[in-house]
Amino acid sequence: MRLVILDTSKSVGEWAAKYVMKRINDFKPGPERHFVLGLPTGSTPLGMYKQLIEFHKQGKLSFQYVKTFNMDEYVGLPRNHEESYHYYMWNNFFKHIDIEPENVHILDGNASNLVEECNRFERQIKEAGGVELFIGGIGPDGHIAFNEPGSSLVSRTRVKTLAQDTLEANARFFNNDIQKVPKQALTVGVGTVLDAQEVLILITGAQKSFALYKAIEEGVNHMWTVSAFQQHANTLMICDEDATLELRVKTVKYFKSLMDVHSKLIEQQTAQ
Numbered sequence: 577m578r579l580v581i582l583d584t585s586k587s588v589g590e591w592a593a594k595y596v597m598k599r600i601n602d603f604k605p606g607p608e609r610h611f612v613l614g615l616p617t618g619s620t621p622l623g624m625y626k627q628l629i630e631f632h633k634q635g636k637l638s639f640q641y642v643k644t645f646n647m648d649e650y651v652g653l654p655r656n657h658e659e660s661y662h663y664y665m666w667n668n669f670f671k672h673i674d675i676e677p678e679n680v681h682i683l684d685g686n687a688s689n690l691v692e693e694c695n696r697f698e699r700q701i702k703e704a705g706g707v708e709l710f711i712g713g714i715g716p717d718g719h720i721a722f723n724e725p726g727s728s729l730v731s732r733t734r735v736k737t738l739a740q741d742t743l744e745a746n747a748r749f750f751n752n753d754i755q756k757v758p759k760q761a762l763t764v765g766v767g768t769v770l771d772a773q774e775v776l777i778l779i780t781g782a783q784k785s786f787a788l789y790k791a792i793e794e795g796v797n798h799m800w801t802v803s804a805f806q807q808h809a810n811t812l813m814i815c816d817e818d819a820t821l822e823l824r825v826k827t828v829k830y831f832k833s834l835m836d837v838h839s840k841l842i843e844q845q846t847a848q
């Protein structure tokens with residue numbers, strides 16, 4: 577596992593965007609060879625999306641041959657509701673880039689048969705050839721996508737009832753009214769994300785520092801589902817200083833000493 581520690585949450589967004597751009601451009605996507613990207617929502621990735629849009633506007637990056645699969649969506653929230661992940665994705669990212677709408681895949685939380693919707697999503701990922709790079713964020717309770725504490729670490733896309741911690745954390749998006757937060761969501765499983773060729777996880781803020789500690793310094797534990805990525809051969813976590821507050825000084829020093837190595841991961845873009 578790699579951990580890139582940057583000073584601020586802003587730098588996390590910029591670094592992640594440079595990394596994603598490099599991965600897509602190095603892949604050289606084309607009509608017969610789409611780059612398959614898994615995407616998260618939440619406040620953490622906003623800076624990354626902003627920077628990716630900027631790279632696109634500068635002509636450095638195209639999404640014409642990129643297929644996307646989003647991690648999750650609330651159940652029962654109308655698609656045009658400002659807090660739906662459909663709205664979030666189109667508003668914050670897709671409408672600003674050159675992606676083909678048919679290449680965008682977001683779970684439909686209003687489908688008449690939610691189980692079939694989840695199974696269809698898994699099939700679509702498979703038909704696309706699997707995810708090349710899955711980007712994720714985590715909740716303060718260490719969940720990835722909506723894989724709440726106690727989720728199976730081999731789970732697939734499914735309906736999930738949200739934990740109290742998540743309802744509380746996400747109430748801020750619903751006028752701080754916990755009653756307005758949908759109680760269920762559709763989410764990719766931990767196993768779905770583990771199947772990706774590579775996983776990139778963004779973690780910022782002191783409120784995520786205990787989860788980062790659980791993810792890195794303790795063992796794999798289904799009560800902290802992000803810890804499952806210790807078992808993935810190609811996981812890259814990017815965090816800010818605040819998120820390291822619960823880590824040992826030794827751990828932080830070790831990963832910081834690798835910064836020169838990590839900088840090489842985005843080198844081609846900075847040189848452009």
Ligand SMILES: N[C@@H]1[C@@H](O)[C@H](O)[C@@H](COP(=O)(O)O)O[C@@H]1O
Binds near residue numbers: 616619620713722746
């Ligand atoms: N289901 C989403 C997660 O996919 C996301 O990672 C998390 C963090 O959100 P934020 O970045 O706003 O802290 O929020 C929700 O729970």
